[in-house]
Amino acid sequence: MRATRSARTLAVAAAAGAALLLTSCAGGDLTSSSGDGGDDAASTWNDATADLSGVTITFGGGTAGGPLDGAIEAFQEETGATIKRVTYPDPYEQNLQTRVATGDIPDLASWQPTTSMLTALQAPANLLPLDDAPWLDSMDPAVRDIAGFVDDTRYAAIVSSPSVMGVYYNKAVFEQYGITELPQTWDEMLEDARTIQAGGGTAFVEAGGAQWPTQWAVQMQLAEAAQDGLWDEVNAGETAFTDSPIIDAITTYQGMVDEGLYNADLRTATFEDQSAHLFAGEGAMALQVNALLEQLLTQYDAQEIDDTLGWFPISAEGTVATTIPDNKNGIVAFKTGDAEREAAAKQFLTFLMTDYYPTYIEDGGLVSIVTDVPNPDTVPQLAQDIAASLGNSVGSMQSLAIANPDLYINLASLLYGEMTPEQVADATQQQFAQLAQAQGAEGF
Template sequence: MRRLPVLAAAAVLTLGLAACSDPSAEAPATTVASWPEPTAELDGVQLTIWAAQNSNTVPKKVIEEFQRATGAKVQVVTIPDPYEQGVQTKVATGDQPDLAFWQPTASMLTALNARANLQPLTGAPWLTALASELKDITGVLDGTRYAALVTSPAVEGVYYNKEVFAAHGITAPPKDFDAMVALARQLKAKGVTPFHEMGGDRWATQWWVQVQLADAARDGLWDRVNTGKETFAGPVVLNAIKRYQSLIKEGLFNPDIRTATFADQGAALLGGKAAMAVQVNSFFGQLQAKADTAELDRKIGFFPIAPSGNVGTFIPDQSNALVAFKTGDAEREAAARQLLAYWMGPGYASFVADRNTVSLEPAVPNPAGVPKALLDVHAALPASVGSMQALAVANPDLYLNLADMIGGTMTPEQVAKATQDQFAQLAKAAGAPGF
């Protein structure tokens, strides 16, 4: 997941202002004419997929198999980080791939001008195969499906070191946010660093605020923010920011919080130098690169968290889904749909086995080697609530402002105001009513 979804905010503003109003209104969505057979012959057809640096190897196996089955040629092109900003800049100048990995939230589909630029995936043949709770969780804008979910959406929650918990007599994860804080204080009293934060890389700082907002999100917070009835500077969000700062000032985090990186965070949790980290799925991907499933199952656990209990906050990212572009070439557009149909159809079992990841289709079993923590993350999805990225009409740079707060250059009130000011600009550019 990394920082990319929120880094796109500046590009959203630029492209949105250029369009003056809702860019998704520039062209009507059209119904996809047909879905080709997944293994139909495609000799001579060449497709391009854009991917980020953390998703460019995801389709390797399925592409190889699709090419053998159809005769098509598929090239993966890596767009440098920040990925979303780079993609939007290219698309705005008329440069388009056939397919691209993309964050499938409504705000990011709007940012890509979905109605004008993307093929609707109406009637996609694999939708009936998806688990019922995942079918409509994301990928839809204004009632039209534009994104194909291929891996389990990321969830904000707490990764913890089981061995650290066990060494201090902790036999079960805390049941709500306050209980987690109480546990952190107990650990600190025993000389353990309770939480690790990667303030140097900044992008994960926002998870601490968002998990505190899970109950409010379930009760319509982002709908109210989207319509101007509530703001980031209001008490709900501001109090979450203030509490995050207070926990830092209390000394419940790593002493090098201002400079610590994503890699530092992974090493600290896996090595038992910290007990917990609030993170998303890409964090576990880093741990998988450092340890095998047996070690991960022994050391690393996961629990969702919210003020009211063990409730997760879901935040699909660009590595979870793909979109197909309207290139104007009917043959390639059909071939792009065919690749998606193959990926989520005949090629799906092989894909999840190659990636050692959770299956989204009940008829396709999870590979035997999927770590327990990753299964627990996926199990948290049905009861999870949407994140800012999933439910807000725009994604301001909350994480940058929080990093500045950690660095001592902004107060919580300044964080809230700066975030709201940017949100209002982005919402206006996207054509949201009331802005």
Template sequence: MRRAVSVLVTACLLGLTATACSDSTAGGTDAAPQGSVDPTADLKGVKLTMWTAQNSVSQPKQAIEAFEKATGAEITTEVIPDPYESNVPTKLASGVKPDLMFWQPTGSTLPFVQPQQNLLQLDNEDWVSKLGKTEQSLGQVDGHRYAAIVTSPAVLGVYYNKDVFKKAGVTSMPKSYDEMLATAAQIKAKTGVAPFFEVGGDKWPLQWQVQAQMTDLPQSFWDDLNKNKESWTDKVVVDAITKYKTKILDGGLAQKNYKTATFVDQGKAIMDGSAAMALNVTSLQAQIQSTASTEEMDQKLGWFPIANSAAQAEYSPDQTNGVVAFKTGDTERQNAARQFLSFWLGQDYPEYIKTNKLVSVQPAVPNPAGLPQTAIAQAEALSTATGVFQVKALTAPDMHLALADMIYGKKSPQQVAQAAQDQFEQILKARGVDGF
């Protein structure tokens, strides 16, 4: 999904099972048999259901059709309405389970579907060792794998218009957040073009300018935060929010309609040069790809990684990256779901990424031809990228909603940070996590 967004605490309070949102060590350990799977074994008469979000409904189509042809199985996709991350737990709480489902494979979001109770363990599947290093780190809770990684996590960095950079005399890419702000000031002074395009209308991209500035926080901060010994109101976080407000929004480095502009507007502006830069994840690339050719993108767009004090990217998993398989109580269907994942990430994988124009998650499977240069640059940056807070925190507060309040004058930077802390505590307390 485009946004990396946490599930609201109400999903926990609904209760997926009698022990829903309890301590993560609770729950059964039964799982489908592990080990080798014949990916094309006959499954005639077996019917599976797969839940997807609105924006991921077409993504598994090639894999599903190839699997059905190879095995005789039938897989029906069912779209769960947006917001996907909160509607899925609600539907599960009603007692309905699919066989397979797209789900964000992070430690902050996997717990909301109660993996220990609800999902098949996938620790020893034949595709696990084929995944890249970053992809292997995803999809796990308490040392067990519950998600197959079928696409590369979104990469956060800066898309820029090559012509605007050329007109502004920018010859080297910024290597820190402050250098990027200096480049932005240079662009505004020399061209009059808005240096950044910000998206207040859709809200979710507002978080990225803050996230990029939080990259110097050490792992010890996140470890302490997850034990309730640190807080989202830490000075580094508040300062990052303040800098975004004062330097970019109030400082005139964003386009004039930043409060109402949309994600689609952002892609258009970067392509037509009415804005110079957009700090966003890979979904912006996908959005632009839906209306522009690879040739057009390569001609007009560049991309560079950015962190607070380094030329480093961030990675941000979303629901299109992970697929989970459910304990349904039907051994035949559970094994068929495992077989589908083995097929998808095995013999079908080269064709799957070619059809969908995706970067490969398997080092041994090369990227398909015809990817835009921005995609290749992101793939290269992934191996040294650091996780966004959705990866590092036990649950990810909806900071973008509080930032949206800030741009309309309803919250100060300190209050944005406090809102994140309040939601963080509330969700983890509802989940019964120690220390909250």
């Protein structure tokens, strides 16, 4: 279930969204033109295939294609509507926010369905509420309420199983070193890693050259603390990155590197190197998100992946998974002031999550999040194991903190020997405090 956030945290998050939009385009209109028509349309849900002849809506997305292309084509054929794709170049989120700030608003857009990213779009002013969406009761309860909210209002449709931080492991390497039971705590995982190292193997494969994967080892250690309100404390200025448990997690990561538990090229290895090393058995484990599986699926089929790799969630004290939904997992519908277009946008969401959903997940090789729609045969067991962890999960820093400082960049500097754990924590805290202060957060 999603974590409840305090009123103070939500107010600050809303301020964060305003600050982001102001930064992206000073002087832009921060609210949509939606008036009474938009509010009326919020309660209108057409049948999935109702006639929309003559209606044109826009769909905002990144440069990459995917199973949504098929959904858009099918929706047009079934309803007579026209959907125009609007492509925003990378950095996708920043460019879409800039358009919204100037009033250039699409009808639909792929978007990261976390509270912080929804407030960046000023959801109450700019997005249609989806609380009464007709497909919600058919969704897997473990996923339905995991993201998509600002305060108690749902503003994003979760359309695929959210990304999760976890440990991918090579089955043959585990067998080679006599590891027959999966670790149940961080310390148990380190014991297994040391067993592998003592036998001459490489325990972990890191992608320091890509930088962004460095944060997972730290964030996964914070799962229980996040369940206990860590990020609310950070948001309020009551706990800093320089305090326990965050500095402790950074220090533990440094210790893992110092022990030699990682690949020799950890500082330069790319993300593609990381997946290749793991799959080839040149390393036992990789701490990663769903992106690693997506990368492997471009090269291997489901059976090859399942024969080679397994996956497990891990946290400091147990097996609590840490979720980090991305913009492939969510879609938002904007208030435009045009009741017909708003209803059409919502109808597309209904079509996607009902009539078209079996085809959508088949085309994408995705785990189903609709209870009466089975997983496609092409979905690896690995993906199903990842999705199953969502029932015992907590949000990431990106999901629950009011700002997203450059933790991963600072951790990459740690790998390069340019920073100590204390310097990483201090630099990250300083940036977080500056962002929070600019947003008007109390305690900074």
